[in-house]
Amino acid sequence: MAIGLTHYLVLGAILFSLGLYTVLTRRNAISVLMGVELILNSANINYVAFSHFSSGNVDGQIYAIFVIMLAAAEAAVGLAIVLAIFQLFHTIDVGAVETLKE
Amino acid sequence: MELATAIFYLVAAVTVGSAAMVAFSRNIIYSAFSLLGTFAGVAGIYVFLGADFVAAVQVLIYVGGILVLILFAVMLTHRITDVQITNRAAGRIPALVMVAVFIALLVQTIQETPWVKAKEIVYVxxxxxxxxxxxxxxxxxxxxxxxxxxxxxxxxxxxxxxxxKE
Known part of the structure; x- marks a missing residue:
């Protein structure tokens, strides 16, 4: 059986589910961010797969590049917030950090 | 089985396997390093899809940038001694059930939908x-x-x- 669109979509679905599981169960803020990265990667696979198999032009790849760019910005700001929280609370357990003010 | 098909399944297995490590590992260091396999595997998938530039961007930004950033954050925040409790997971069973139902729905939808096919598939x-x-x-x-x-x-x-503080 030749590799078709469905293979890539199923791969994206599996990656998305693993990322969702990570986001749902982890209590460590950095692990939650890792799960978000998995989800973004799965979305990118779908974009590029549709660009290759369905539309035949590179617009989907452009969106994938924008998503990668936003993921970089998200990781930088998210991890900076995690570091700031760690300095303040000495933990990055997302269940323990529940006050808005110092 | 064709060689290309075999390589695709190998790359997909590496991607999913390391993503599963990220999701299930008890040690956050292992989780962080497993992300390397996932990102590199996804770059391989892009190569399969004929997206050479996106694959290069993936390697440069994800492997070279985001992964290093995540590793720095791991090193800077968690206390190395109590590795076991740093990657605590809660509510595993409900999450597993929910994700299983979700992926079943997704796979069913993917297989039943008549996706639009391009006239010809080109590799340029x-x-x-x-x-x-x-x-x-x-x-x-x-x-x-x-x-x-x-x-x-x-x-x-x-x-x-x-x-x-002054």
């Missing part, structure tokens, strides 16, 4: 076409992207620096 270098599109149809998002990155840069510096 994409860098030139992407560059043209960035400077023509997608010029405004492209410029906005640089603004977003600048804002993220300044925001990250402001958030992460140490407060100097």
């Amino acid at each position: 270098p994409t860098t030139g076409a992407i560059g043209d599109l960035f400077l023509q149809s997608y010029l405004l998002p492209f410029e906005l992207a640089s603004l977003v990155l600048l804002a993220a840069l300044i925001g990250a510096v402001v958030l992460a620096r140490k407060e100097i």
Whole structure:
């Protein structure tokens, strides 16, 4: 059986589910961010797969590049917030950090 | 089985396997390093899809940038001695059930939907076409992207620096 669109979509679905599981169960803020990265990667696979198999032009790849760019910005700001929280609370357990003010 | 098919399944297995390590590992260091396999595997998938430029960007930004950032954050925040409790997971069973139902729904939808097929599938270098599109149809998002990155840069510096009390 030749590799078709469905293979890539199923791969994206599996990656998305693993990322969702990570986001749902982890209590460590950095692990939650890792799960978000998995989800973004799965979305990118779908974009590029549709660009290759369905539309035949590179617009989907452009969106994938924008998503990668936003993921970089998200990781930088998210991890900076995690570091700031760690300095303040000495933990990055997302269940323990529940006050808005110092 | 064709060689290309075999390689695809190998790359997909590496991707899913390391993603599963990220999701299920008890040690956050293992989780962080497993992300390397996932990102590299996804870059391989892009190569299979004929997206050479996106694959290069994936390696440069995800493996070279985001992964290093995540590793730095892991090293800077968690206390190395109590590795076991640093990657605590809660509510595993309900999450597993929910995710299982979700993936069953997704796979069923993927298989039943009649996806639009392109007339012909081509493998050509994409860098030139992407560059043209960035400077023509997608010029405004492209410029906005640089603004977003600048804002993220300044925001990250402001958030992460140490407060100097007079």
